[in-house]
Amino acid sequence: KNQVEQSPQSLIILEGKNCTLQCNYTVSPFSNLRWYKQDTGRGPVSLTIMTFSENTKSNGRYTATLDADTKQSSLHITASQLSDSASYICVVSAGGGSYIPTFGRGTSLIVHP
Amino acid sequence: EAGVTQFPSHSVIEKGQTVTLRCDPISGHDNLYWYRRVMGKEIKFLLHFVKESKQDESGMPNNRFLAERTGGTYSTLKVQPAELEDSGVYFCASSLPSSGANVLTFGAGSRLTVL
Numbered sequence: 001k002n003q004v005e006q007s008p009q010s011l012i013i014l015e016g017k018n019c020t021l022q023c024n025y026t027v028s029p030f031s032n033l034r035w036y037k038q039d040t041g042r043g044p045v046s047l048t049i050m051t052f053s054e055n056t057k058s059n060g061r062y063t064a065t066l067d068a069d070t071k072q073s074s075l076h077i078t079a080s081q082l083s084d085s086a087s088y089i090c091v092v093s094a095g096g097g098s099y100i101p102t103f104g105r106g107t108s109l110i111v112h113p
Numbered sequence: 114e115a116g117v118t119q120f121p122s123h124s125v126i127e128k129g130q131t132v133t134l135r136c137d138p139i140s141g142h143d144n145l146y147w148y149r150r151v152m153g154k155e156i157k158f159l160l161h162f163v164k165e166s167k168q169d170e171s172g173m174p175n176n177r178f179l180a181e182r183t184g185g186t187y188s189t190l191k192v193q194p195a196e197l198e199d200s201g202v203y204f205c206a207s208s209l210p211s212s213g214a215n216v217l218t219f220g221a222g223s224r225l226t227v228l
Contacts, residue, residue, distance in 0.1 A: 004155070032215060043117070043204055043219030044156075089156070093214060100169070101214055103148075103156040 002027040004092050004104035012110045017080055021107045023073040023090030031095035035064050035075045038087040038106070047075070047088075080111045115139065117220035119205050125226045131193040134223045138187070138207030145188050146208075146217065147180060151201040159203075161214075162188060174199075195227045 004025045013019050025033070032051045036044035048057045048064040050073070057064050061078045077084055090104040118137040126132050138145045147159040159178070160170035164185035173180070177196070182188040192199050202224045206217040 034215075041122075041221060043206070043221050045219070046216070049215065100158045100161075100172070105153075105155045 002092070002094060002102045004090055004102050006088075006090050006104035006107050008107060009105070010108040010110070012112060013080055015080060015082055015111050015113050019077050019080060019109065021075045021077075021088050021090075021109070023075070023092075023104055025071050025073070025090070025092045025102070025104075027071075027092040027094050027102050029095045030068060030071070031093040033064075033066055033073050033093075034091045034101075035062070035073075036089040036091060038089060040086070044089055077109075080109075082111050082113060085109060085111045117205055117207050117218050119203075119220035119223045121223055122221065123224040123226070125228065126195055127228050128197055129194045131191065132195055132225060134190045134192075134203050134205075134225070136188045136190070136205030136207075136220060138205070139218055141209065142207035142218070143185070143210045144208040144213060145182060146206045146214065147188070147190055148204040148206065149201050150204065150222075151198075156204065159190075163210075192225070195225075197227050200225055200227045 007022045034049045035047045038044040050066045063076045066073045087106040087108050089106040091101045093101040120135045143164050145162040148156050150156045158172040161168040162182045165182050179191045202222040204222045205220045
């Protein structure tokens, strides 16, 4: 069964600090992995998308890494801002004709001033 | 460019009533998806339209849910009769014909509360 597990479930940090969110998956065969940011009351917005051959991808202060061998991904946020407070969702898509992505439950990040 | 628009943003109904959720995708996005997030759980796929055709409805929970996309533009998701376990946030997403589920633009969601 395809699964995506995220940790921690929630995280509270001070403004300006860095943090790293984790994503482990069992989706097979692997096609791509995406990180979404979901603000309260909004729909998820894509931050990064990574395929099998990509190890690192950055989008401003967000850097995603992918280890396809261990089936792990991380999202590192540098110099956090209050606006980073949101839910971060890891989504993994399988290849082989299946296009239905598997969503993680998300990590709820709160950045305090 | 207008994004994906969903209506209503929040609906509160009693068990046994009917609710219809609407999604207006981005113009030109043939792919339209419905997802649902039940409290405390992950977002789950419900169904996928390509234009007006249902490509995949394997995620629909049961026959109380009916999705339509007449004319291949906006889509509706009707729940009739609603049950308590139907409460959650229903997301709509759309994408270009060539993108499939790889590049989705989500709407803000419609929160459904069944009392």
